[in-house]
Amino acid sequence: xxxxxxxxxxxxxxxxxxxxxxxxxxxxxxxxxxxxxxxxxxxxxxxxxxxxxxxxxxxxxxxxxxxxxxxxxxxxxxxxxxxxxxxxxxxxxxxxxxxxxxxxxxxxxxxxxxxxxxxxxxxxxxxxxxxxxxxxxxxxxxxxxxxxxxxxxxxxxxxxxxxxxxxxxxxxxxxxxxxxxxxxxxxxxxxxxxxxxxxxxxxxxxxxxxxxxxxxxxxxxxxxxxxxxxxxxxxxxxxxxxxxxxxxxxxxxxxxxxxxxxxxxxxxxxxxxxxxx
Numbered sequence: 009x010x011x012x013x014x015x016x017x018x019x020x021x022x023x024x025x026x027x028x029x030x031x032x033x034x035x036x037x038x039x040x041x042x043x044x045x046x047x048x049x050x051x052x053x054x055x056x057x058x059x060x061x062x063x064x065x066x067x068x069x070x071x072x073x074x075x076x077x078x079x080x081x082x083x084x085x086x087x088x089x090x091x092x093x094x095x096x097x098x099x100x101x102x103x104x105x106x107x108x109x110x111x112x113x114x115x116x117x118x119x120x121x122x123x124x125x126x127x128x129x130x131x132x133x134x135x136x137x138x139x140x141x142x143x144x145x146x147x148x149x150x151x152x153x154x155x156x157x158x159x160x161x162x163x164x165x166x167x168x169x170x171x172x173x174x175x176x177x178x179x180x181x182x183x184x185x186x187x188x189x190x191x192x193x194x195x196x197x198x199x200x201x202x203x204x205x206x207x208x209x210x211x212x213x214x215x216x217x218x219x220x221x222x223x224x225x226x227x228x229x230x231x232x233x234x235x236x237x238x239x240x241x242x243x244x245x246x247x248x249x250x251x252x253x254x255x256x257x258x259x260x261x262x263x264x265x266x267x268x269x270x271x272x273x274x275x276x277x278x279x280x281x282x283x284x285x
Contacts, residue, residue: 040094046087122185147237171251
């Protein structure tokens with residue numbers, strides 16, 4: 009199996025919105041973004057699948073070595089080998105990869121976030137840094153696109169957090185800022201015990217509005233002349249915004265239900281966004 013095929017299989021197996029959003033890219037860019045996505049899945053799987061934090065930490069440190077090898081040596085892993093030509097072709101920076109790994113380490117060390125400033129740092133590392141790399145692959149020409157990419161990454165991660173509140177709680181994790189729980193009168197025990205209330209729904213509506221504001225900031229930051237090149241990210245945004253609408257329309261029942269979009273609907277959204285351009 010070639011490195012590119014390994015990454016393709018990793019992406020296809022995930023069932024993510026990613027697969028439909030980027031399937032229309034030219035071959036070289038599609039290979040590069042698929043390799044980036046596969047890297048993100050690999051390091052995320054370390055945290056999700058390793059029960060021993062020391063083992064997970066060691067594996068993430070190994071991935072740091074692989075990133076060193078991507079930029080300065082001979083990487084061993086199929087994903088790293090697929091990334092190496094992408095780094096050279098699209099001028100990808102090393103630091104965003106290190107930020108992504110640091111974000112995974114935050115999941116090993118933290119299962120609560122005291123305020124939005126702390127959560128925002130986490131979101132940048134696991135999503136904003138990914139957005140920076142993706143924007144370069146798509147063809148970033150101006151520095152302003154970085155502001156767009158970071159804001160869009162934040163919007164995506166906030167949407168994911170909203171969708172996964174119940175699933176995360178069953179793992180003992182709460183990604184909603186604790187000071188905001190207190191402001192809305194929602195106890196940690198309510199989240200962990202899947203107890204819905206008007207206060208909880210008000211808290212969720214507040215979080216949803218923050219995500220909407222992040223989408224709006226992202227779209228406003230994107231220069232018109234860069235829109236065509238960054239269309240793949242906008243296609244993905246259409247899917248994530250549809251997911252956010254579904255969560256709202258379901259009354260924020262995220263403690264007991266995990267809202268998802270069907271593959272056919274994702275493909276339709278992707279096609280619609282590509283045609284709209």
